[in-house]
Amino acid sequence: MAINTEYLKAQRNEPWREELRKSTKNKERADIPRVKMPELNAEYRSKNYEEVNLGLSLDQALLEAKRCLDCPDPQCMTGCPVEINIPKFIKNIERNEILEAAKTLKETSALPAVCGRVCPQEKQCESKCIHLKMKKEAVAIGYLERFASDYERESGSISVPELAKSNGIKIAVVGSGPAGLSFAGDMAKYGYDVTVFEALHEIGGVLKYGIPEFRLPNDIVDVEIDILQKMGVKFITNCIVGKTISYEDLQEEGFKAIFVASGAGLPNFMNIPGENLSGVLSSNEYLTRVNLMSANKEESDTPVFFGKNVAVVGGGNTAMDSVRTARRLGAEKAMIVYRRSEEEMPARLEEVKHAKEEGVIFMNLNNPIEYIGDDKGRVKQMVVQKMELGEPDASGRRKPVEILGATETIDVDMVVVAIGVSPNPLIPSAFEGLNVSKWGTIIVNQDTLQTDLPDVFAGGDIVRGGATVILAMGDGRKAAAAMHKALTEK
Amino acid sequence: MNKIVKKEVLSQNVVKLEVEAPLIAKSRKAGHFVIVKLGKYGERIPLTIAGADTNKGTIDLVIQNVGKSSKKICELNEGDFITDLVGPLGKATHIENFGTVVCACGGVGTAPMLPIIEAMKKAGNKVITVQAARTKELIILEDEIKKYSDEVVIMTDDGSYGNKGLVTNGIEDVINREKVDLCVTIGPAVMMKFVSLLTQKYNIPTVASLNTIMVDGTGMCGACRVTVGGKTKFVCVDGPEFDAHQVDFDEMMMRLNSYKDFE
Ligand SMILES: Cc1cc2nc3c(=O)[nH]c(=O)nc-3n(C[C@H](O)[C@H](O)[C@H](O)COP(=O)(O)OP(=O)(O)OC[C@H]3O[C@@H](n4cnc5c(N)ncnc54)[C@H](O)[C@@H]3O)c2cc1C
Ligand SMILES: Cc1cc2nc3c(=O)[nH]c(=O)nc-3n(C[C@H](O)[C@H](O)[C@H](O)COP(=O)(O)OP(=O)(O)OC[C@H]3O[C@@H](n4cnc5c(N)ncnc54)[C@H](O)[C@@H]3O)c2cc1C
Ligand code: SF4
Numbered sequence: 001m002a003i004n005t006e007y008l009k010a011q012r013n014e015p016w017r018e019e020l021r022k023s024t025k026n027k028e029r030a031d032i033p034r035v036k037m038p039e040l041n042a043e044y045r046s047k048n049y050e051e052v053n054l055g056l057s058l059d060q061a062l063l064e065a066k067r068c069l070d071c072p073d074p075q076c077m078t079g080c081p082v083e084i085n086i087p088k089f090i091k092n093i094e095r096n097e098i099l100e101a102a103k104t105l106k107e108t109s110a111l112p113a114v115c116g117r118v119c120p121q122e123k124q125c126e127s128k129c130i131h132l133k134m135k136k137e138a139v140a141i142g143y144l145e146r147f148a149s150d151y152e153r154e155s156g157s158i159s160v161p162e163l164a165k166s167n168g169i170k171i172a173v174v175g176s177g178p179a180g181l182s183f184a185g186d187m188a189k190y191g192y193d194v195t196v197f198e199a200l201h202e203i204g205g206v207l208k209y210g211i212p213e214f215r216l217p218n219d220i221v222d223v224e225i226d227i228l229q230k231m232g233v234k235f236i237t238n239c240i241v242g243k244t245i246s247y248e249d250l251q252e253e254g255f256k257a258i259f260v261a262s263g264a265g266l267p268n269f270m271n272i273p274g275e276n277l278s279g280v281l282s283s284n285e286y287l288t289r290v291n292l293m294s295a296n297k298e299e300s301d302t303p304v305f306f307g308k309n310v311a312v313v314g315g316g317n318t319a320m321d322s323v324r325t326a327r328r329l330g331a332e333k334a335m336i337v338y339r340r341s342e343e344e345m346p347a348r349l350e351e352v353k354h355a356k357e358e359g360v361i362f363m364n365l366n367n368p369i370e371y372i373g374d375d376k377g378r379v380k381q382m383v384v385q386k387m388e389l390g391e392p393d394a395s396g397r398r399k400p401v402e403i404l405g406a407t408e409t410i411d412v413d414m415v416v417v418a419i420g421v422s423p424n425p426l427i428p429s430a431f432e433g434l435n436v437s438k439w440g441t442i443i444v445n446q447d448t449l450q451t452d453l454p455d456v457f458a459g460g461d462i463v464r465g466g467a468t469v470i471l472a473m474g475d476g477r478k479a480a481a482a483m484h485k486a487l488t489e490k
Numbered sequence: 491m492n493k494i495v496k497k498e499v500l501s502q503n504v505v506k507l508e509v510e511a512p513l514i515a516k517s518r519k520a521g522h523f524v525i526v527k528l529g530k531y532g533e534r535i536p537l538t539i540a541g542a543d544t545n546k547g548t549i550d551l552v553i554q555n556v557g558k559s560s561k562k563i564c565e566l567n568e569g570d571f572i573t574d575l576v577g578p579l580g581k582a583t584h585i586e587n588f589g590t591v592v593c594a595c596g597g598v599g600t601a602p603m604l605p606i607i608e609a610m611k612k613a614g615n616k617v618i619t620v621q622a623a624r625t626k627e628l629i630i631l632e633d634e635i636k637k638y639s640d641e642v643v644i645m646t647d648d649g650s651y652g653n654k655g656l657v658t659n660g661i662e663d664v665i666n667r668e669k670v671d672l673c674v675t676i677g678p679a680v681m682m683k684f685v686s687l688l689t690q691k692y693n694i695p696t697v698a699s700l701n702t703i704m705v706d707g708t709g710m711c712g713a714c715r716v717t718v719g720g721k722t723k724f725v726c727v728d729g730p731e732f733d734a735h736q737v738d739f740d741e742m743m744m745r746l747n748s749y750k751d752f753e
């Protein structure tokens with residue numbers, strides 16, 4: 001997606017932007033310290049499911065917005081996979097036109113309230129911020145994004161995007177995660193008749209069943225889904241494409257094209273002894289029981305383990321979510337066991353920090369090699385291999401290598417395996433002629449996201465393997481634009 | 491929301507529900523199952539599709555009341571709705587003309603066996619069904635089974651009906667009498683374990699339909715994993731049917747009890 005520099009320049013040259021720029025000196029802006037996100041007390045929050053981050057106050061947001069220098073060539077935008085017009089939305093906050101800021105976000109993002117909460121900002125937009133070059137902290141773009149969309153939602157005047165005149169063309173979407181939702185939104189805007197099919201009983205994909213409510217409340221996701229419904233997008237839950245209805249059924253029912261956004265839902269295991277003991281489970285099982293099935297609530301029929309000594313294997317967001325969930329469900333000792341060092345953990349920095357504050361124990365440079373069970377077949381111990389950092393590998397990261405003979409046996413009564421997911425194989429196996437890579441991801445044309453079946457496009461984790469919310473959304477938008485083009489050129 | 495159009499009580503603990511689900515009725519095959527969830531806080535539980543009527547657009551579910559969630563489903567009545575129902579899930583049974591097939595079922599396992607018996611018969615097999623239960627009152631679906639079986643052997647633990655003895659006694663009698671080319675078994679895990687041990691002794695290929703704990707039923711959570719031939723498999727997508735002689739039944743039984751202390 002090329003950013004239209006002319007358009008950006010024109011917007012930047014608008015009188016109000018110029019005036020705002022002149023109102024405060026750059027040096028003065030740069031000297032404002034970065035805002036701190038208010039959050040719940042760690043002791044308190046580690047026992048409940050309330051959202052940890054409380055959001056910025058209006059005053060905080062106005063001040064933080066002032067830090068942004070409104071660069072002529074804003075690099076932050078190149079770090080955002082959907083190219084949100086970052087200076088424009090931030091400057092709108094600075095002049096206290098928050099609803100305008102929210103509108104700006106929606107020009108390119110279908111789920112700003114979600115991204116403002118879960119994007120790995122320090123690796124995306126904020127990593128490119130000019131302040132970093134000046135050895136200052138980046139503008140808190142993610143916090144401001146969250147602020148603007150929360151403000152709009154709470155104001156009760158959420159705008160429903162304008163729609164093109166209906167063209168009556170039926171489009172099917174497989175999966176209701178961020179890729180599917182953002183695709184559906186854009187296609188509805190173009191005037192298509194969009195139906196989203198979802199295998200589970202809830203809409204939202206990983207946003208609902210994976211990411212816990214203390215990080216992303218389900219209500220926030222539901223508001224966004226509501227807007228899509230108001231835009232005419234239809235949702236059919238409990239329907240598995242490839243099982244309940246086939247590719248051929250969809251074609252017969254008149255769907256002119258299909259967007260596959262079925263995610264990477266298959267949990268990986270390590271295939272080590274004892275991994276099938278009871279008490280050893282995947283992060284998907286653990287998080288689904290709690291987030292989707294409310295197993296932590298009294299009213300729920302779904303049971304969940306309440307481990308006292310819980311080890312979570314892995315170093316990504318999923319691992320952090322699992323270990324913090326375990327703390328909230330009463331674990332006295334909740335541990336992260338990860339084979340690399342802390343610097344190499346793929347999780348968002350903020351979540352690592354939050355986990356630490358909540359009393360999570362980090363056992364880096366440890367790799368599980370065996371689980372030991374009691375006489376009832378329940379896990380009671382795990383053996384870990386001690387690791388050290390060796391030479392850098394192809395990825396530039398220093399490779400963890402075993403320290404010969406150094407192992408440790410740790411008491412555990414529950415283990416959550418969070419070492420990644422693989423693409424869901426259901427769709428590739430049910431759509432004849434759809435080609436996949438050796439990792440099982442669907443092969444697409446990088447520019448159009450079209451698959452080898454001309455009427456099928458694909459995006460999100462099913463194409464990338466486990467990635468991020470915003471990348472999945474970016475794919476949704478890209479596929480929508482390409483599909484729209486393909487259908488109108490026909 | 492799927493409407494219950496008919497309810498039948500098969501035994502004191504087992505009911506049969508005919509449920510509206512036209513898409514599933516159309517696409518299901520023998521061996522497939524569905525996931526059912528009742529109410530906002532309901533659990534997702536797997537149930538085999540025991541039959542279907544494509545004209546009416548309905549499927550049959552046969553449910554044994556064993557715990558909290560199955561009890562809630564058993565208590566539903568005609569006209570009530572199932573909140574969420576998704577399927578068909580799992581791989582369909584591999585059906586071909588094997589020759590003589592023994593279908594060994596126990597308890598509620600008899601219901602999922604029904605479509606298999608029918609499909610095996612239609613594929614030209616000689617079908618001998620051995621149905622077992624603790625006592626006479628627990629024998630279900632006898633007439634339905636007879637319809638497609640060449641022979642039905644009924645076994646009760648207490649001898650109150652059919653022959654006295656375990657399911658394995660019934661199978662062994664058949665084996666001693668004639669050549670058996672395939673055995674299919676569905677029932678409680680212990681039962682399938684002993685059926686498997688028996689047929690292994692006689693080198694008879696055996697398929698078991700496993701009933702592990704499930705959450706999503708689509709290969710996403712791994713709750714349903716079992717060890718088959720030393721490898722980890724997911725029952726919901728790789729199964730539910732596996733080569734019984736390769737299944738680690740002891741591990742499976744242990745995992746079935748995983749959540750006992752937490753409910
Ligand atoms: C616990 C956890 C925490 C994470 N934290 C972060 C984070 O902080 N920041 C971040 O950016 N990313 C995070 N991620 C990654 C991010 O959630 C994913 O990259 C993103 O959700 C992928 O979106 P998607 O739309 O491709 O797929 P998904 O969100 O996986 O959605 C796919 C949907 O398709 C449905 N489906 C699958 N097959 C079918 C079918 N055949 N028919 C109908 N429906 C089907 C599935 O049920 C699912 O609802 C996290 C992931 C997990 C698991
Ligand atoms: C593919 C498949 C098909 C099935 N088909 C049928 C069917 O057609 N009819 C039917 O009545 N049941 C069937 N089952 C079993 C059914 O899903 C369970 O009986 C049900 O989930 C138990 O839920 P509950 O809450 O009532 O019992 P719980 O209170 O959860 O458990 C009661 C007892 O049952 C055991 N248990 C828990 N879950 C299962 C399970 N999935 N399978 C076996 N035992 C379990 C527990 O260890 C416990 O001892 C099937 C299971 C699978 C995996
Ligand atoms: S969507 Fe994500 S990457 Fe883009 S600006 Fe917002 S926080 Fe940054």
Ligand code: FES
Pocket residue numbers: 703704705706707708709710711712713714715724725726727
């Ligand atoms: S039930 Fe979740 S993977 Fe099989």
